[in-house]
Amino acid sequence: xxxxxxxxxxxxxxxxxxxxxxxxxxxxxxxxxxxxxxxxxxxxxxxxxxxxxxxxxxxxxxxxxxxxxxxxxxxxxxxxxxxxxxxxxxxxxxxxxxxxxxxxxxxxxxxxxxxxxxxxxxxxxxxxxxxxxxxxxxxxxxxxxxxxxxxxxxxxxxxxxxxxxxxxxxxxxxxxxxxxxxxxxxxxxxxxxxxxxxxxxxxxxxxxxxxxxxxxxxxxxxxxxxxxxxxxxxxxxxxxxxxxxxxxxxxxxxxxxxxxxxxxxxxxxxxxxxxxxxxxxxxxxxxxxxxx
Amino acid sequence: xxxxxxxxxxxxxxxxxxxxxxxxxxxxxxxxxxxxxxxxxxxxxxxxxxxxxxxxxxxxxxxxxxxxxxxxxxxxxxxxxxxxxxxxxxxxxxxxxxxxxxxxxxxxxxxxxxxxxxxxxxxxxxxxxxxxxxxxxxxxxxxxxxxxxxxxxxxxxxxxxxxxxxxxxxxxxxxxxxxxxxxxxxxxxxxxxxxxxxxxxxxxxxxxxxxxxxxxxxxxxxxxxxxxxxxxxxxxxxxxxxxxxxxxxxxxxxxxxxxxxxxxxxxxxxxxxxxxxxxxxxxxxxxxxxxxxxxxxxxxxxxxxxxxxxxxxxxxxxxxxxxxxxxxxxxxxxxxxxxxxxxxxxxxxxxxxxxxxxxxxxxxxxxxxxxxxxxxxxxxxxxxxxxxxxxxxxxxxxxxxxx
Numbered sequence: 001x002x003x004x005x006x007x008x009x010x011x012x013x014x015x016x017x018x019x020x021x022x023x024x025x026x027x028x029x030x031x032x033x034x035x036x037x038x039x040x041x042x043x044x045x046x047x048x049x050x051x052x053x054x055x056x057x058x059x060x061x062x063x064x065x066x067x068x069x070x071x072x073x074x075x076x077x078x079x080x081x082x083x084x085x086x087x088x089x090x091x092x093x094x095x096x097x098x099x100x101x102x103x104x105x106x107x108x109x110x111x112x113x114x115x116x117x118x119x120x121x122x123x124x125x126x127x128x129x130x131x132x133x134x135x136x137x138x139x140x141x142x143x144x145x146x147x148x149x150x151x152x153x154x155x156x157x158x159x160x161x162x163x164x165x166x167x168x169x170x171x172x173x174x175x176x177x178x179x180x181x182x183x184x185x186x187x188x189x190x191x192x193x194x195x196x197x198x199x200x201x202x203x204x205x206x207x208x209x210x211x212x213x214x215x216x217x218x219x220x221x222x223x224x225x226x227x228x229x230x231x232x233x234x235x236x237x238x239x240x241x242x243x244x245x246x247x248x249x250x251x252x253x254x255x256x257x258x259x260x261x262x263x264x265x266x267x268x269x270x271x272x273x274x275x276x277x278x279x280x281x282x283x284x285x286x287x288x289x290x291x292x
Numbered sequence: 293x294x295x296x297x298x299x300x301x302x303x304x305x306x307x308x309x310x311x312x313x314x315x316x317x318x319x320x321x322x323x324x325x326x327x328x329x330x331x332x333x334x335x336x337x338x339x340x341x342x343x344x345x346x347x348x349x350x351x352x353x354x355x356x357x358x359x360x361x362x363x364x365x366x367x368x369x370x371x372x373x374x375x376x377x378x379x380x381x382x383x384x385x386x387x388x389x390x391x392x393x394x395x396x397x398x399x400x401x402x403x404x405x406x407x408x409x410x411x412x413x414x415x416x417x418x419x420x421x422x423x424x425x426x427x428x429x430x431x432x433x434x435x436x437x438x439x440x441x442x443x444x445x446x447x448x449x450x451x452x453x454x455x456x457x458x459x460x461x462x463x464x465x466x467x468x469x470x471x472x473x474x475x476x477x478x479x480x481x482x483x484x485x486x487x488x489x490x491x492x493x494x495x496x497x498x499x500x501x502x503x504x505x506x507x508x509x510x511x512x513x514x515x516x517x518x519x520x521x522x523x524x525x526x527x528x529x530x531x532x533x534x535x536x537x538x539x540x541x542x543x544x545x546x547x548x549x550x551x552x553x554x555x556x557x558x559x560x561x562x563x564x565x566x567x568x569x570x571x572x573x574x575x576x577x578x579x580x581x582x583x584x585x586x587x588x589x590x591x592x593x594x595x596x597x598x599x600x601x602x603x604x605x606x607x608x609x610x611x612x613x614x615x616x617x618x619x620x621x622x623x624x625x626x627x628x629x630x631x632x633x634x635x636x637x638x639x640x641x642x643x644x645x646x647x648x649x650x651x652x653x654x655x656x657x658x659x660x661x662x663x664x665x666x667x668x669x670x671x672x673x674x675x676x677x678x679x680x681x682x683x684x685x686x687x688x689x690x691x692x693x694x695x
Contacts (some may be wrong), residue, residue: 042389057545065407134557137363141548179549198533258366258373265374266544277533284526289323291518 045188048146066094069250072230072243083136086254099179113207139256147252152213154244157223166204188212202280318517322695328531329393336386341484343379353477355470358433359558376548383425384550387573401618408496408610414505415606424483427476434555439568442468450593480629507695508619516695575644576637583663616622617688624688633673640666
């Protein structure tokens with residue numbers, strides 16, 4: 001074999017290993033991304049994806065939504081839950097005035113320097129619900145699905161129609177094929193497991209808290225938000241969906257109040273690194289030209 | 293300036309050291325970009341030690357305070373969120389870089405004579421890195437911190453005779469608790485500095501025998517080597533730039549990508565999470581551990597031995613590989629084995645990620661079966677590499693006489 005052939009062989013083997021590496025990489029990614037869903041699909045129901053204003057590289061919090069969300073959190077969620085890492089005074093960061101903050105704090109029997117702690121006693125909560133309601137400061141970061149999960153839970157309770165359906169279907173203690181289809185589409189239940197479906201419907205009819213997105217479907221929290229539950233002052237419609245959207249936006253902020261600082265610094269850092277790296281590549285090419 | 297250096301050099305030959313070991317240090321001219329990952333690993337180690345030092349200034353190891361303190365760092369400390377996200381993501385990137393570095397060594401035969409000691413220092417570093425990462429993950433004292441620590445420390449109880457007492461000694465009590473957290477913090481602070489020391493030994497061993505290269509042959513011709521500076525300084529700097537872009541994209545825009553949501557729930561000894569899963573970089577080894585479940589009461593011990601052995605076997609890799617050729621570029625069979633090994637590690641990782649009782653294809657194929665198969669395949673790599681090279685089964689393609 002002469003030198004040229006050896007060089008060609010080099011190139012070929014180099015390309016071949018690069019190719020196999022690439023194929024392997026994508027095969028592995030496919031495996032990692034696609035297969036686990038099949039494997040754990042029994043765990044929960046797929047969460048509807050939401051568009052959040054603060055998502056993505058250039059996402060921003062909508063201050064009006066944050067203000068409304070804080071109001072929902074204080075007037076609805078804080079009946080039972082705390083947000084111990086947030087102080088009333090911090091609410092000024094997205095547009096509340098000092099006077100408004102004072103009023104909000106006083107409405108809860110607190111001062112503006114206090115944390116957003118629920119008035120409900122932990123023991124009383126445990127007696128009433130069987131569990132101590134979790135602190136909500138990190139709730140959007142502490143569940144798979146993040147903000148989408150919190151929103152899904154808030155909006156995933158059975159409607160009056162769903163409850164009527166459950167009562168109607170279980171009136172004769174049997175689920176016909178048609179009923180199964182109806183229930184499956186209304187509540188997102190698996191129609192191939194009729195015994196499980198029957199159990200869910202029975203518990204619903206008995207008044208337990210059904211939520212289509214909660215793994216296992218039943219948990220201690222009764223439906224926390226309903227249409228008109230909180231009175232907005234900025235003219236925004238106070239439907240259940242809107243309340244949920246606003247409060248989840250606020251909870252995302254509460255989970256990481258430094259998020260906007262992070263994102264705006266990130267743009268500068270990445271721009272700097274891009275320019276620097278391109279320059280270093282140019283210098284590298286120039287220096288290595290002497291060797292090649 | 294030169295006068296001062298003369299004075300210093302007469303007492304400590306700094307200039308001479310820099311010249312012979314850095315600026316004029318002879319390096320093969322054909323190193324490809326896979327050779328960037330060594331210096332990159334050192335770079336990440338420095339990022340980890342620096343960010344960790346500042347985190348330690350604000351952190352408190354206390355079962356009642358640690359979770360809150362981490363949130364205090366995230367919220368109240370100036371750029372605390374940046375420190376913590378750099379440190380948490382840095383761990384993941386450290387492993388990525390080091391895995392590529394190890395695989396590069398395996399592919400180009402960098403463990404072969406005369407680089408065995410260099411290779412062994414590398415394996416020791418890898419072991420220490422895993423211990424450090426494991427203990428660091430416990431410090432935020434979230435649910436995964438606590439239960440991960442419980443599961444992994446419990447493995448020690450499999451050791452015959454002393455196991456049970458050993459676990460109590462490690463815990464400093466009868467369960468994972470405040471004393472465990474405190475000692476893990478102390479060790480997590482100490483170990484990176486020990487790692488740094490072993491990195492110096494690793495570099496010493498490297499500079500004694502010099503770098504391997506993609507062709508895998510010894511350099512005879514002086515024209516084949518170039519001074520480290522400026523050629524590899526600039527190439528490494530460029531590599532660091534690319535690395536930093538990817539790293540910062542995660543730190544600033546997907547900082548929780550590698551973190552388990554469960555670890556944002558404070559540790560609760562009374563409530564086991566539905567699915568305890570280690571960090572991604574331990575998953576292949578976790579899968580190997582769990583795949584040994586068919587030996588009755590010996591399963592646990594055998595699993596622990598298999599898990600440790602999966603890494604320890606790398607120590608004898610230099611003696612298993614008997615091929616006259618170092619680089620897999622010219623070894624068609626070894627190359628195929630190598631890529632199967634890499635794919636196998638990914639599958640093991642996926643098995644480790646899923647619950648032990650999961651199955652695919654409507655329950656027809658339990659993951660434990662895949663896990664066992666892949667564990668067998670993992671060890672087969674080392675056995676088959678020995679077989680095809682010791683019995684001359686592999687016919688290598690022509691190796692160039694020079695680079």
